Structures are given as C-alpha cells and as structure tokens.
Amino acid sequence: MGKCTPESLLEGRNIKITRQRQIVLGAIIDTGKPFSASDLHESLGNEMDLATIYRNLEMLCGEGIIRQVMNEKERQYYELACIHNPEHPHFYCNICGKIYCMKQDKPMRLKKRLPGDFTVEQTVLQYRGICPDCSKE
Amino acid sequence: MGKCTPESLLEGRNIKITRQRQIVLGAIIDTGKPFSASDLHESLGNEMDLATIYRNLEMLCGEGIIRQVMNEKERQYYELACIHNPEHPHFYCNICGKIYCMKQDKPMRLKKRLPGDFTVEQTVLQYRGICPDCSKE
DNA sequence: GGTCTAAATGCAAGTTGTTCGCAATTAAAG
DNA sequence: CTTTAATTGCGAACAACTTGCATTTAGACC
Known part of the structure; x- marks a missing residue:
C-alpha cells in the first residue's frame, strides 16, 4: 500500500490522465482537510477553470476517490476517500x-x-x- | 403540554403574529415531514412570496422552533423542532x-x-x- | 514518430436556490 | 383611532453550480 499520488489514485480505472486532473488531485492530496470547489480554485491561483474543477470533482466522487463531507453555506465540501482516510x-x-x-x-x-x-x-x-x-x- | 398550533409555538417570544406566519407555521405543523422552502411554497399554492417564506424560515430556525435537517441537491430541508419531535x-x-x-x-x-x-x-x-x-x- | 478520435477543457451563458433594497402594508401598542 | 416599527411583496441581485459548444489533448493505432 504505497502513498497517494495523482497517478496511483487514477490507475487501472480507464480515466484519461490530463494535466488538470493531476493538478487537482495533487492539491487534494496536499490539503489534508475538507475542501470546496472554490477552495481548490483559490489554492490553484484562480487559474484553472471552475467548470473543469466541478466536472472533475463529480467524476472523482463517482469513482469513490473522494467523498462528500458536508454541504455548508450552499457550498459542497469533499475529502480524499482513501485507505488512510x-x-x-x-x-x-x-x-x-x-x-x-x-x-x-x-x-x-x-x-x-x-x-x-x-x-x-x-x-x-x-x-x-x-x-x-x-x-x- | 398541549398540541402545537402556530400561536402556541410563537407565544411568549416577542414575535409579531402575522397572517403569513400563521399560514407558514400551520403548513409546517401539518406536514409531518422534512420540507424545503419550495415545498412550503408549493403546498401553499405558490401564492406566498418566496422571500417571505425564506425570511420566516430563518427566523423560526433562529428561535429554535424548526431545525435544519439536511442540505440536499442545493436545497435546505427543515423540520419542526418541538417536544414531540x-x-x-x-x-x-x-x-x-x-x-x-x-x-x-x-x-x-x-x-x-x-x-x-x-x-x-x-x-x-x-x-x-x-x-x-x-x-x- | 505521425494520425486519428473520443474525451476533456475553457469560455460564456444559463439555471437554481437564496438574499437584498425599498416602497407599501400591517400588527399591535398607546 | 393614531402611530410606528416590523413585515411583506416585488424585482433585482447574488453565488454556487451546470451546460453548450468550439478548441485542445491524451493516448490508441498505425
């Protein structure tokens, strides 16, 4: 059971490994705590398109790689859903x-x-x- | 401990008893289950202003007369928060x-x-x- | 390596639940 | 009945999120 990397989390799943997916997953792994789409957006310097972030969060959630934690102030929070968490x-x-x-x-x-x-x-x-x-x- | 009525829930609280508050509270008491602002709005025949409903839900929540149950599909659900519930x-x-x-x-x-x-x-x-x-x- | 294609991205516009500003109305105190 | 502060209704504003579509790109197949 190695450590989490964007690649290890995606492998064997028939998911295209794009640059933005690596960046998003990297940020999720680094942040050890619950995050929202806009938290991610900010932590990435407001450079990545929000729609891309939303689309990837939905995909990651469907894959069980992240999970929904709570919905607060109309904002959805997620966290990494791996063996260690x-x-x-x-x-x-x-x-x-x-x-x-x-x-x-x-x-x-x-x-x-x-x-x-x-x-x-x-x-x-x-x-x-x-x-x-x-x-x- | 009598039964819940709009008036009994509001009494002794320094809250103006308006017609729409009675209607809203009546609907909340009748519906024995969790509801959203738009559920209420619909059940009242889409006649009461949604802003009024939102403002009253916020007030009732602050007073502890109702409580937030969950936030699903970007919609906040509440329920009556009385002794019987x-x-x-x-x-x-x-x-x-x-x-x-x-x-x-x-x-x-x-x-x-x-x-x-x-x-x-x-x-x-x-x-x-x-x-x-x-x-x- | 180059070519191809389905999938992903960025952008802009749209949707939805909720909030706000403000003038008109109303509860209830005097 | 008068008065006044609170509440309402309306329309516009907001914020989070989604969607449509043209462009780009990962990665499979030569």
Missing part, C-alpha cells in the same frame, strides 16, 4: 465556519441495519457548535 | 431523493463531549442509500 465524523463551527475532522478509533458503523428495507451506502455523522479557537473569545 | 437520524435516498425520519428509542446523544474544547450544539446523523420503495425495482 476512512469515514469519520466532522465538526462544523457555527461561528467561523471551519470544518474539523474528528478521527476516531473504531470504524464508523452505526446501525448499518435499519428497519424496513433501507440499504445504507454511507453514514454521515456531524457535530455543529463552537470550535476551540472561537471558544477563546 | 426530538433530534433523530434521517435517511436520504440517493435514487428518489426522498428524506425519511428514523425515529429511535433513546435520545440521540452520541459523544457530546469531544476532545479539545469543542462545544456541541447539534448532532446530525444521517444515512444515505436506497430506500425501500426504490429497492423494489
């Missing part, structure tokens, strides 16, 4: 809007069986409140 | 987009203490997958 809870600060990853020991598998005939594909657990930084004031 | 998990169907309330026996109080200095004001637990109706196909 399994599903985990997130904390959203109601004051500063920052999103924190809440790592936890045991894998998140709350009630995978639901009554009736619900098939659970993803479990989302999030907390909202005030983060340590904002508590200080 | 405590925080509970929701299920979002990836196919039909319907939102189900997952009632549960014990109150939802997962990990209210988090490491560091996080103050948790709300805990959100949601499942996404395929609902019973869509499983049948």
